[in-house]
Amino acid sequence: MAEARITTRSKDYAQWYQDVLREAGLAEPAEVVRGCMVIKPHGYAIWEKMQSDLDRRFKATGHQNAYFPLLIPLSFLAKEAQHVEGFAMECAVVTHSGLKAADGKLTLKNELEEPYVVRPTSETIIGHFFAKWIDSYRDLPLLINQWANVMRWELRTRLFLRTGEFLWQEGHTAHATHAEAQEEVRRMLDVYRDFAHEVMALPVLQGVKTDNERFAGAVETTCIEAMMQDGKALQAGTSHDLGQNFGKAFNVTFQNEKGEREHVWQTSWGVSTRLVGAVVMAHSDDDGLVLPPRLAPIHVVIVPIWKSDAEKAATVDAARRIAKELGDDGLSVKVDDRDNLRPGDKYYEWERKGVPVRVEIGPRDLESRSVMIKRRIAPVDANGKAIKEKLAMEGLGVALGKVLDEFQRFLFERALQFRESNTITVDSWKEFCEVFAGEGSKFVYAHWDGTGETEKAIKEATKATIRCLPYPGQGPAAEPGVCIKTGKPSARRVLFAKNY
RNA sequence: CGGGGCGUGGCUCAGCUUGGUAGAGCGCACGGUUCGGGUCCGUGAAGUCGGUGGUUCAAAUCCACUCGCCCCGACCA
Known part of the structure; x- marks a missing residue:
């Protein structure tokens, strides 16, 4: 019999997850740096596999890698109203340069005239440089990707799933028309879906986020959502239509064929080391880590x-x-x-x-x-x-x-079956509440009246949130009904679940 | 950031109530034995008891502060 190194999933799912990470040697809390983690060699090797596969896909869709500064002038963040509102609370700020030693203690030396923010994401600083680089429609589309670390001062962290600092890639593109930008948003969301399916053996649903869940500064946020073994949803990737919001904030303009000055249409899209957590939570069992062969450092x-x-x-x-x-x-x-x-x-x-x-x-x-x-x-x-x-x-x-090919396919099929057997359609508020009572979660398709207030009320009552408005073919067919909570008219069902 | 729990060798924990200067199991090192699903025996190494300050002749133990982790909540990839 196996030793009880790993807590079983049925006993304590959260503890199980941490035990798997520890016993597989993937990561551990950084302990001396609040909310941050050390990604250990075995865990980092998985991330490297993800990186190299994704990087290949990005290049194949015409993107080039570049790198922008870690530090962003504070004033940049304020230029897009929604954006600053969304990120203000979680920014780490650099206010000083230099240290001085006195009485065996180190104190801060020079206060900066303008503080820097450690990037929580790079839309603003990239917007600044795009404005310098783009002059003509001939410069478009501009398709850039950056592999980087970012920092968000999270109040509650979990290894890989949410940490103060994390690694990711952020794609940033500029286009001459909204239609082109929208195509790009969908193209990259499809890249993410294909990667999740083919490499991570993780079935995902694609859809659009509600206003409440939309990226701060975006016109529309799309996502891929995966189900973990406890029935909760995990957002595994996002692709945003930024409209002209950052174009206007940073004056990113180009001359069209007619010689007219226009603001560019932008997108951004990203996946992070969170994916390592997703793969762990989706496939592993009570004996420890289970990896799809295409991500396994050792086959x-x-x-x-x-x-x-x-x-x-x-x-x-x-x-x-x-x-x-x-x-x-x-x-x-x-x-x-x-x-x-x-x-x-x-x-x-x-x-x-x-x-x-x-x-x-x-x-x-x-x-x-x-x-x-x-x-x-x-x-x-x-x-x-x-x-x-x-x-x-x-x-x-x-x-x-x-x-190995069979095993890769087996994991995908098993995850898909699990998701399907834990996905239901619900039409009564009573049943809806029962599904989300206690710790459990499922994917629930239910009608919603389309308002943020109702969404919040449902969350307050059940902890379930709208994960996305699934794309056609990725949920039940659109049919009108009435909102599960308010009884008001609804055009279609949306996807509810508790989430990470 | 609010509520709760917890920090003692690598891991899991005992010791703390009733202060007297640190223990167990597993792991690790070495020797032997064993080896097709977690052998057994012996020897040994390893801990500023999260940190700082206080009370005391004496602090893992009592007090204050502080850092970190985990869980719940609010916020978020």
Whole structure:
């Protein structure tokens, strides 16, 4: 039986999440810096995989990377009214330069004439530079992406899901027409959806945010929403139509073909290290981390099994040879030949760390030119024991590649099934309240009268919020009805859930 | 930022009420044994008891302040 290193999901979901992160070595609280985290090598490797795949997708859609300053003049933030209102409370501010030592204490030296804000997002400073770079319609569209860290002074933090500082990418684009900008918003939201589905094995719904949930300064915010294993929703990415709001605030203009001066139409879009938390919460189990192969820093761990020294030499040798071959087949492989641990210990350890497939090589396997493999999540036999599979050493790389592809697909299908079996349509306020009573959550499609007041009232009563107005085909077909709370007319159902 | 809980070797925690200078299990190191799902035995290393200040002959223990983490709420990716 497994040791109780990891709290079970049913006992305490939040504790389970933290235990999984700790036992897999993904991250830990920074402890000396409030609300911030240390992303440990295994966790950072997952982020790097996300980055490289996303970066490829951004380049394929015509974007270029650039980098803007971490510090933003305070005055910039004030130029867009909605924007400043949304971010004012969570800004960290730099007010001084230099330190002086006196009586063994350090004190602040020079007060800055104009303080800087540590970027909570970069719309403003990028707006400033876009104004310098854009002069003609020939300069458009301007398609920029930035990989960066940002800081938001959060009052309550959770590793990866919400931290004071986090890593992300922010796309910023400028276009000649609103229609082009809107296309861009949708294009990148589709990039995010495809990435979530294909790489994270995470099914997401696309939709539009309500006024209450819209990005501060945007005309429209779109999002991808995923369901976690406790039925709560997690916003996994956003893509904003900024209209001409920042164009006007920062005087970003261009001359059109007729020689007329116009403000540009802008977009911004981003995903963050929160995605690492999403992947953990979506796939992991009570034994620890479960990773989709396409994000796994290690695809395959090989555990040689021996009794005698001769057997050790033979199995370790075979393990290394096979690892080399698998590496040539493009797989990331780790040979665990530590002699201070018994095989069972190694099995549990690599399972906690989320390695998708384990390969065992023992004397009997050498004999038969085969290996035993075990998937991170495997079917069980009649006795409840996980089933291992026997594969020939010949062509193992190809066979394992197939296993990994299957596992990737399996995780997606499983997450999709989970979401579908926890998605319901509700038409009575009483039933709506019952669904969200206690800790639980589901995805609930219900009618809403379209007002922010009603949305807030529903949240106050149930803790459920409108996650999005799903795009056509991504929720129930639009049919008129009456608001679940007020009974007023409603054109369509929207998606409700508790959220992270 | 409000309410609650908690900070003692890497992890989980005992000790605190009734002050006397720190313990257990797991992990770790070494030796042996074992090795196809968490062997067993022995030896050993490791802790400014979150921090600062106070009370006291004496503080992990009492008091004040402070930092951090976790949970609930409000705010947010």
